Amino acid sequence: MGRIHSTFSQLRVKKQKALIPYLMAGDPSLEMTEALVLEIERAGADIVELGVPFSDPIADGPVIQGAAQRSLKAGTSLNSIFQLVQTLRTRTQIPLVLMCYYNSILACGEKQFCSTAVEAGVDGIIIPDLPVEEGKSLRKMARMLGLDVILLLAPTSTAERIGKTVKDSKGFIYYVSLTGVTGAQLIHSRDIEEKVREIRHVSKLPVAVGFGISSPSEAATVASFADGVIVGSALVKIIAEPTTHSAVLRRVSTFVHDLRQAVC
Amino acid sequence: MNRVPNKKGRFGVYGGRYVPETLVPALEELERTYTEAKRDPVFRNTLRAYLNQYVGRPTPLYFAKRLTEHLGGAKIYLKREDLCHTGAHKINNTLGQALLATRMGKRRVIAETGAGQHGVAVATVAAMFGLECDVYMGTEDMERQAPNVVRMKLLGARVCAIDTGSRTLKDAISEALRDWTTHVGNTHYILGSVLGPHPYPTIVRDFQSVIGREAKWQLRKCEGLLPHVLIACVGGGSNALGLFSAFVNDDVEMIGVEAGGLGVTTEKHAARFAGGSVGVLHGTMTYLVQDDDGQIRLTHSISAGLDYAAVGPEHSYYHDLKRIRYTSATDDEALSAFDLLTRIEGIMPALESAHALAEVVKLAPRLDREKVIVVSLSGRGDKDVHHVAQLRGDHL
16 A cells, blocks of 8 residues: 555544645755755654646646746756655655646656656656546556556536546545635635535545645634645745745744644 | 547647646536537527628638739739738637637636737627626737737726746736636636637637638639648647638648747747647647756747747647648748738738748749649738837838
8 A cells, every 4th residue: 555545544543634735846946845845744744745847837826836937947857856755765754746747747758757756756646737538548557556646626526527536536636625726815615615525425535625725724624624735835935935944944844833733 | 631629629649638627617618618609500690790790701812913923933812811800810719709708608708818919809809799808918928019918908908917937928828727717617718729728729720710711712713723832820820720721631732830930940939840849738738849858948939929839739730640731930031021021012911920921932933823822811010010110220
């Protein structure tokens, strides 16, 4: 069983919910990302999502767009992210998930991407621009190699699409809490709850909710009905603050710690 | 030739629907609405009436006698899309899509624009149908196509300036997609070219196919034959497919002209076939200008409408089948073609269309006098006068 599955199983036994922070790999540098991953693990993260920067991220709001630009400017490439994961694996066994636009995978080659990712120690991938219909060959390849392809569902997903998507998702299901891009304002927690219940009704996979969750109190609300809470833009904002690395690490640690207290 | 795309929106391996899950149901709804509308005689008659009375169709197929004599080879006919209301072929598509939007009960439309022609065409139909309208445009394009920015505003549209990335069409499309993702319930995205996720490449091609259907009967009437060569510029490639689609199964040579910028051997061009490779951008699989890591490279063209990193997926399909030949014209070649047509025929072409004319200048002298070339004059150059004057500086 993979790391993602066992993490959710252990949490279920403890009756806890997963806290899944997101970082843009290479923002501001890969060394800093390495330090941040270890820091947020210490502060209570269960799974870490690492963004692979892309020049044209259509699912992302201004905060993560900015992070991608900074990362690319710093020279981050897909291979350097795989190397980062390899380095991290000598120090932590926390599940690592890459959030990656499809063109980065295509440019690398689906097979090459999956095998390199698995060798480096990546546990899963989330591809925001690859709906269930388009990812068949990639999912087949990933399944053979033991890499979880985590599919997304949205408020607009119909019952039919939910059925198709949960069947093919691995690891967990990423529920996009709002119609919009990352970092937008969260509004109707009641609607999210209903949709999460609908997904749960047809699938045994854990459901993690992301997009728009920016504070411990929002995280607590979402954790009351979902299996996991994903926090991205709020964290990326702290990392982008113009201050020393040690101050950023401290603030990130405090924020993740507060989220941990809220998500239980 | 087989009918493309297939049910999944694939032109061979190209096309598809690479978008966030949030948008998929909206694309499915659009596909359903379009399929129904296409078969609905009321929809077809309404569209035809608007095309005739509002756009001014059919547009003339004009024999460019002086240009033909000047080049001393094949006979050159211009399909005068520049004479459409708003000054370019773009309105053929925006009218159709505005009718689809109202059919879906959506009262707000959004659009991206490069040269501003599509933006103006969207703002125009939005005014006519009483729809709320936001147009996304890169700040670099806003500078070089300033007259169109003013036109959109006068028509009641909001022009949203995009200052990220290359500050051109690519970033405007990304932002329009983000807006659509956020307001998908009440908003229809009027995409302006044969690009983006399925069913856009098909819908836009079909709405533009009136260009080729007209040209076919018009040429039969005056020459009694099929053209030997068709030439059109290719940014996303909607005017090209609009002209070509009626002739795909005929024995007619087709040439698409991409923006060669400062030359395809430099890094400053937008020639996807000459200097690109296959990838996925803005929802579709197609040829792109990208680096080895799949990051989209900045493109360059003197013409804002051709300055884009991806080409319509159906073009990629015909490229691989060698059904359409793709070539490019540099900024300088396009500028001299702009001058030539303006001075010799009294027709000022858009800088986009000037790329197609640049290929005519190269090809016509090499063909016999009984051969016939039809070139798509996709838009008029009014929007470019400031830009061209600026480039000329004191020499004007």
